[in-house]
Ligand SMILES: Nc1ncnc2c1ncn2[C@@H]1O[C@H](COP(=O)(O)OP(=O)(O)OP(=O)(O)O)[C@@H](O)[C@H]1O
């Protein structure tokens with residue numbers, strides 16, 4: 001079953017096209033990876049999909065509902081999409097536990113006790129429950145990212161978006177996050193992951209979309225794209241990224 | 246009359262000094278918070294109006310504004326009680342300064358956290374309430390202490406509108422005893438004591454709500 005689908009999605013900033021003719025679909029329980037050079041529109045794509053920015057053309061269908069219509073309840077939509085950022089974006093003034101319960105209490109109206117229970121469940125899943133009383137500044141990058149994932153999962157989202165979840169992490173911490181993503185895959189969590197990280201893309205499997213200058217140029221298995229692809233742009237990108245690792 | 250007696254007499258005025266300082270600081274906090282919030286949520290026109298308010302009220306001397314309110318407004322048929330006059334002059338001026346403090350502190354809030362909160366489905370108001378304001382207040386402590394201290398130091402103007410605060414008591418006492426040096430030294434001590442209590446209280450609050458890694462540099 002299709003969870004999320006875009007048709008001919010386009011986005012412009014001040015008349016400058018950033019995304020063009022994006023046709024993407026994500027099935028329930030599926031993981032897709034979006035790769036592409038810096039500035040190609042990867043973050044913009046994710047932000048269009050949860051309506052943090054408004055696409056200038058095309059349609060986004062989320063569980064059979066056209067969420068590009070002007071009467072769409074964008075805040076309700078966002079509550080159904082978990083978002084994980086490159087720089088973690090934990091609320092620095094809140095403890096790990098409060099980071100995870102905030103949305104449950106203020107957006108879901110859940111009583112404190114229940115919210116704490118649910119938050120601890122997700123923190124346990126991310127192997128972070130023993131750190132629940134700490135503050136973000138007291139955590140390593142990998143730990144922060146796992147709290148951010150717990151925070152997103154606590155809202156019981158229909159899909160998780162990752163925007164370069166390992167870019168700010170060293171290889172060891174990246175592994176932690178890759179393991180988490182693989183674990184979530186086994187739990188059939190639907191995920192859309194934007195990344196530069198070839199190792200991440202390889203390790204989690206899933207189909208890879210190659211985005212360049214706002215256009216999806218290719219889609220296939222990681223190995224298919226990373227191997228000797230016929231498109232020179234794709235070859236150039238992957239050989240350069242492989243060189244960076 | 247010993248120095249202790251002088252201190253004891255002045256202490257009766259200290260209550261008014263504290264009252265004036267607290268009321269004007271509270272007015273300043275309310276106005277400053279409102280300014281910062283409207284700047285964040287309001288339109289460009291709103292921001293422009295607030296900028297004019299800030300500009301004017303930071304420029305005008307406290308005493309001039311106090312006299313306009315207390316002696317000027319009654320001429321237009323609007324009588325303003327002394328304490329309210331202090332709040333409308335010193336309080337509003339403090340508000341203009343605190344508004345700047347809060348605005349600067351809001352700019353220190355990480356935009357990524359605001360984005361994350363919006364991505365979670367919070368309204369702009371919820372983001373302000375749960376993410377921006379709690380961090381802003383913590384970042385603002387040094388600026389707030391500074392402004393409260395300034396308010397305390399301007400509070401002697403209250404005697405010009407008939408509030409019997411420390412300065413007023415001291416002047417009466419000095420006229421009666423001609424022991425000005427001791428009396429005004431004692432006044433200095435009283436202000437210092439009030440200052441010390443105020444600052445200790447604010448920093449105790451700060452410590453109570455301190456978050457590791459947020460405000461230490
Ligand atoms: N708010 C904005 N206003 C104007 N232009 C923007 C804005 N945000 C992004 N852009 C432009 O849109 C393009 C795509 O940006 P985007 O952040 O989506 O790229 P990206 O693929 O995520 O890049 P990176 O890998 O560096 O994160 C860039 O050229 C960028 O300059």
Ligand SMILES: [Mg+2]
Nearest residue numbers: 042043044163
């Ligand atoms: Mg990006």
